Amino acid sequence: MKTADWLVLAGTLTFIVVYGTWKTRRQRNLDSFVLAGHSLPWWMVALSVMATQASAITFLSTPGQAFKDGLGFVQFYFGLPLAMVVLSITAVPIYHRLKVLTAYEYLERRFDARTRALAAGLFLVQRGLATGLTIYAPSVVLSVLLDWPVSVTTAGVGLLVIVYTATGGSRAVSVTQLQQMLVILSGMGLALVAILRLLPHDVSFSEAVAVAGVSGKLNAVDFSFDLSNRYNFWSGLIGGFFLALSYFGTDQSQVGRYLSGRSITQSRLGLLFNGLAKVPMQFLILFVGAMVFVVYQFVPPPAHFNPVESRRLAAGPLRAEYAEAEGEHRAAVDERRAAVGRYLAARRDGSPAAEGAARDAIRAAGTRYDSARERVSALVRKSNPLSDGRDTNYVFLRFVLENLPTGLVGLILAAVFSAAMSSASAELTALASTTVVDGYKRFVRPDATDAHYVAVSRRATVLWGVVAVAFAQFASKLGTLVEAVNVLGSLFYGTILGIFLVAFYAKSVGGRAVFGAALISEAAVLLLFACTKVSFLWFNVVGCLLVVALALLLQVARGEAAGRSLEPAA
Amino acid sequence: MTASPPPRPGEEGDRPPVGGSWAVLYAGVIANLVLLVVLFSVLARTFR
Incomplete structure (x- = not known):
């Protein structure tokens, strides 16, 4: 990477960290640390919600996902707008009116301390681990840039995020998310423009889209119903609806974001804006990946996008097999490039027969290309048992570093790091606030001063940061982030x-x-994951419906006294 | 005739600043999703 890119990257990140820390230097009470003092207007709530969900994973892994499998991943987000509407009607007014600091606080008022502790515990386990993946993504970037082991860069990125979050808390996250989203959106927009400029001069935008289409990369909607198919319209709409309902309705990293709105109206508007903008934003990011695929029809792609693993193979005992697999890959790339050339020529000549033949040739060459890449992945697994051999997370990064102009590389990497900081710090704040509000303050020291709780929150932030960094060390085994x-x-x-x-x-x-229903349902979901091939989006539906059905059954069977109703009159 | 209750503290009334009512905004969000699904389907069918 050139000096100018380093300057753009360092300048952007320094500004965001210094600005966030300076703006929030006088935080003294728990409400201000956790929920930014309920002070934000709707557009800041919207930015905050979107920036929290859009982590570095979004910008590194999503274009790679489209490069490999096309735009089908966008269906994953189809349930989100519906969930935003449902939450605006239900959860937002309830949480606001009860003035809860965390979503789980509501459960104690409605049920009991045990149920609150169970829900908070489930959240802490999954979010603590997921934050490890959030921190791992930018560490991959640094590892490639500096040629350092990813374990070292993970520790470095983790330290930066911990310091930033522990000193500023929720308000620091919120006040810098405008700047961070600006960096992210401008970085991705400029990346798309730069990618299209990399196409050969005689290839138009519509021809690039046509090449992506015949290569199977524009398959954005699949209406077939198949429980084992990860992404189709139905799994996205139904499973994605339950996932989004749960993520935005019960995950403190998001509940904390929209409860920082200064009123019910402002929180609702923030969520609804997310419902409008999220699907087009994800489509744009996936489309960037599809266009990267098209550019690689004209620019030779590497056989494996992780440069560290490529170098290890080229210099290691498997170098002869690697050279052979690379040759196979090169032949498939050449064959596909020739077929793409014939396809474009046939389109320009208006010859349907030649176009059909070239389309078949592109698909046949694509199959050989995939098989050559799979052979290289198998060699990576053989040479490094700690890696799963896949390189989806590296496709966009490698493309940016090797093909985009100086300055833009620094800006895009700043977008990746901005996204990492905003989501990781929101997640750490949520973990710390849940630990303090639902654990420490409830069960250990209920009557301390606010200053004491803020101090404990900062310590909890550091603790969860360390847990996340420890889990991140295993992330290379988990495939597409x-x-x-x-x-x-x-x-x-x-x-x-x-x-x-x-x-x-x-x-x-x-x-x-x-x-009782929650314990049985959680066991059932874990069994479903371990013993079947049901797509993960359906776990959200199964887990939720099981809890509701079993709770109603158990209630009838036990004849227990009714739960406490808390909802204020409308 | 009884007057509608005043908004609760921290709430700016039950009407959104645009659209006239919350139902209109909710319908707008869902209509936007339907439109996007149709557009994506057309894109996939046109270029395959």
């Missing part, structure tokens, strides 16, 4: 959502019934 983080969430979200749905709507159900 954007999938790994959502699979991890889906293992727990269904159960947590079920508890909240019972709390909101099943007024007759008490704490004992919902607690």
Whole structure:
């Protein structure tokens, strides 16, 4: 990377950290640390919610996902707008009016301390691990840039995020998210423009889109119903709805964001804006990945996008097999480039027969290309048992570093790091606030001063940062990060959502019934994950519906006294 | 005739600043999703 890129990267990040720390230097009470003192307008709530969800994983892994499998991943977000509407109607007014600091506080008022502790515990486990993946993503970038082991860069990035979050808390996250989203959106927009400029001069935008289409990269919507298919319209709409409902309705890293709105109206508007903008934003990022694929029809791609693993193979005992696999890869690339040339010529000539033949040739060459890449991945696994051999997380990074102009490389990397800082710091704040509000303050020291709780929150931030960095050391075994983080969430979200749905709507159900139902449902989801091939998005549906059904059954079977109703009159 | 209750503290009334009512905003968000799904389907069918 050139000096100018380093300057752009360092300048952008320094500004964000210094600005966030300076703006929040006088935070003294717990409400201000956790919920920014309920002071934010809707557009800051919207930015905050979007920036928290858009981690570095989004910008590194998502274009790589489109490069490999096309735009189908966008279906994952189809349930999100519906969830924003439902949450605006239900959760937002309830949380605001009860003036809770965390979502789990509500569960004690509605059920009992045990149910609150269970939901908070499930959240802490899954979010503590997921934050490790959030921190791992930018560490991959630094590892490639500096040629350092990823374990070292993970510790460095973790330290930076811990210091930034522990000193500023929620307010620091919120006040810098405007700057961070600006960096992120301008970085991705400029990246798309620069990518399109890399196409040969005689290839138009519509021809680039056509090449992506015949290569199977524009398959954005698949209406077939298949439980084992990860991304189709139905899994995205139904499973994605339950996942988004759970993530935004019960995950403190998001609840804390929109409760920082200064009123119900401001929080609602922030969520609804997210419902409008999220799907197009993800589509844009995936489309960038599809266009990277098209550029690699004209610029030779590497056989493996992780440069550290490529170098290890080229210099190690498997170099002869690697050279052979690289040759196979090169031949497939040449064959596909020739087929793409014939396809474009046939389109320009208006010859349907030649176009059809070239389309078949592109697909046949694509199959050989995939098989050559799989052979290289197998060699990576053989040479480094700690790696799963896949390189999806490295596709966009390698492309940016090797093909985009000086200055823009620094800006895009700043976007990746900004995204990492905003999401990781929001997640650490949520972990710390849940630990303090739902654990320490509730069960250990209920009557200390606010200054004491803020001090403990800072210590909890450091503790969770260390846990996340420790888990991040295993992230290289988990494949595509954007999938790994959502699979991890889906293992727990269904159960947590079920508890909240019972709390909101099943007024007759008490704490004992919902607690038992939640334990059985969580065990069932973990069994489903371990023993079947059901797509992870369905875990959210199964976990949630099981909790609701079992809680109602147990309530009837036990004849327990009704739960406490807390919802204020509308 | 009874007057509608005043907004609760911290709430700016039950009407959104745009759209006239919350139902209109909710319908707008869902209509936006439907439109996007249709556009993505057309894109996939046109270029395949």
